[in-house]
Amino acid sequence: MTTLQITGGEVLLPDLSVERGDVLVDTESGEILAVGDTDEGDETLDAEGGLVMPGLVNAHTHVPMTLLRGVADDKPLETWLREDIWPVEGAFTADDVRVGAELAMVEMIRSGTTGFADMYFHVPEIVDVVEEAGLRARLGHGVVTVGKDDEAAQADIDESLDVAAEFDGAAGGRVSTAYMPHSLTTVSEDELHESVARARELGIPVHYHGNETTEEVDPIVDDRGERPLKYADDLGMLGESDFLAHGVHVDDTEIELLAERGTSVIHCPASNMKLASGIAPVQQMLDAGVSVGLGTDGAASNNDLDLFDEMRDAAMVGKLAADDASAVAAETVVEMATRGGADALGFDSGRLEAGANADVVVVDFDAPHLTPAHDPVSHLAYAVRGSDVRHTVCDGELLMRDREVLTLDEAAVIRRAAEHARAALDRAT
Numbered sequence: 001m002t003t004l005q006i007t008g009g010e011v012l013l014p015d016l017s018v019e020r021g022d023v024l025v026d027t028e029s030g031e032i033l034a035v036g037d038t039d040e041g042d043e044t045l046d047a048e049g050g051l052v053m054p055g056l057v058n059a060h061t062h063v064p065m066t067l068l069r070g071v072a073d074d075k076p077l078e079t080w081l082r083e084d085i086w087p088v089e090g091a092f093t094a095d096d097v098r099v100g101a102e103l104a105m106v107e108m109i110r111s112g113t114t115g116f117a118d119m120y121f122h123v124p125e126i127v128d129v130v131e132e133a134g135l136r137a138r139l140g141h142g143v144v145t146v147g148k149d150d151e152a153a154q155a156d157i158d159e160s161l162d163v164a165a166e167f168d169g170a171a172g173g174r175v176s177t178a179y180m181p182h183s184l185t186t187v188s189e190d191e192l193h194e195s196v197a198r199a200r201e202l203g204i205p206v207h208y209h210g211n212e213t214t215e216e217v218d219p220i221v222d223d224r225g226e227r228p229l230k231y232a233d234d235l236g237m238l239g240e241s242d243f244l245a246h247g248v249h250v251d252d253t254e255i256e257l258l259a260e261r262g263t264s265v266i267h268c269p270a271s272n273m274k275l276a277s278g279i280a281p282v283q284q285m286l287d288a289g290v291s292v293g294l295g296t297d298g299a300a301s302n303n304d305l306d307l308f309d310e311m312r313d314a315a316m317v318g319k320l321a322a323d324d325a326s327a328v329a330a331e332t333v334v335e336m337a338t339r340g341g342a343d344a345l346g347f348d349s350g351r352l353e354a355g356a357n358a359d360v361v362v363v364d365f366d367a368p369h370l371t372p373a374h375d376p377v378s379h380l381a382y383a384v385r386g387s388d389v390r391h392t393v394c395d396g397e398l399l400m401r402d403r404e405v406l407t408l409d410e411a412a413v414i415r416r417a418a419e420h421a422r423a424a425l426d427r428a429t
């Protein structure tokens, strides 16, 4: 056994209290061995002046969309997808996806994210990059069948299920998978019925965009005479391990259903604000017992992958939604970005505790915008930036030390990403 002792800092404990202490990690098994007063490690990682905390979990994103950052701003979802995003994505090669994923993973490692869920295509390339970057991920191929003939639609569904079966457990167990129909309106009822049953046979979760905009919700209500999540429930898409992104336009009956079924909602506040999709009733969902994680969505609707930003947005907009300054408090968003996301994705991480995965980051508190540090949890929610992260560890492996990314060549990734983004846009226009 080889051990790493993260030493000299303050530690964020699972109850969100903060104590001076160390974290001892088994770098081979990738587990936390002890927290607090630990034995010495074979190696040490300096956390002096910093806060040692669980790595953040970005529970809904589309990593290759980093190549589309800033491509089409200031538009609503439907127009944005149909006029701008889907035409360029149609011109993406497998190599573009790889390069966009590399850029996203560099950005996530540099801003303290150690785990994420991703819906996209060319998933084998994304698996490769996760393997190299050292992150933890639940990955899936996003299925869109609207506008496709039967053969193409079936091929898309088969690819999603095949990819999920093939890569579950890849990268030494850091990769897990899910079946990912894009949404309740971009895949037909018959297709969902048949494919969700196949996902259940494989024993994998289902992840989709749900109740994101009124443009998506209203036609379902008009055509079916029932709420979208009642429809999803009838299709077997509200299992305990399932998680849906957004949940903006959910009514009381749907919130109750989510809580009863144990399905998690991934709140994406920046994307919801930027696309003017609406404001999710996060405090209401939490009060009803719904599990909520946090996601950035893709970099084209955010426009970054910094979960500290997302925590701040979630707290701010959550108060507006509830008309209550005590709603979606600092502790709540820190919980959502760590334990909440990890639980939603089925990761044994999001908390610093012996036996949990050693997904750990050190945040530098020695900075003007973090002084004085009366309340570290307040700072995590409202004042810390991704660029304050000093070290990032995932599965016991050091991915970034003193802001140097060790698993990917940051300069080369940035250069390649700029080239691929330009070429993809040129091909699409």
Ligand SMILES: CSC[C@H]1O[C@@H](n2cnc3c(O)ncnc32)[C@H](O)[C@@H]1O
Binding pocket: 062, 077, 081, 085, 086, 089, 119, 120, 121, 141, 142, 143, 144, 182, 209, 212, 271, 297, 298, 301
């Ligand atoms: C078929 S892979 C996933 C697909 O989702 C698109 N996408 C990105 N952001 C959103 C969003 O907020 N709502 C719905 N769909 C979104 C992405 O461009 C890919 O095509």
Ligand SMILES: [Zn+2]
Binding pocket: 060, 061, 062, 209, 245, 297, 298
């Ligand atoms: Zn999305």
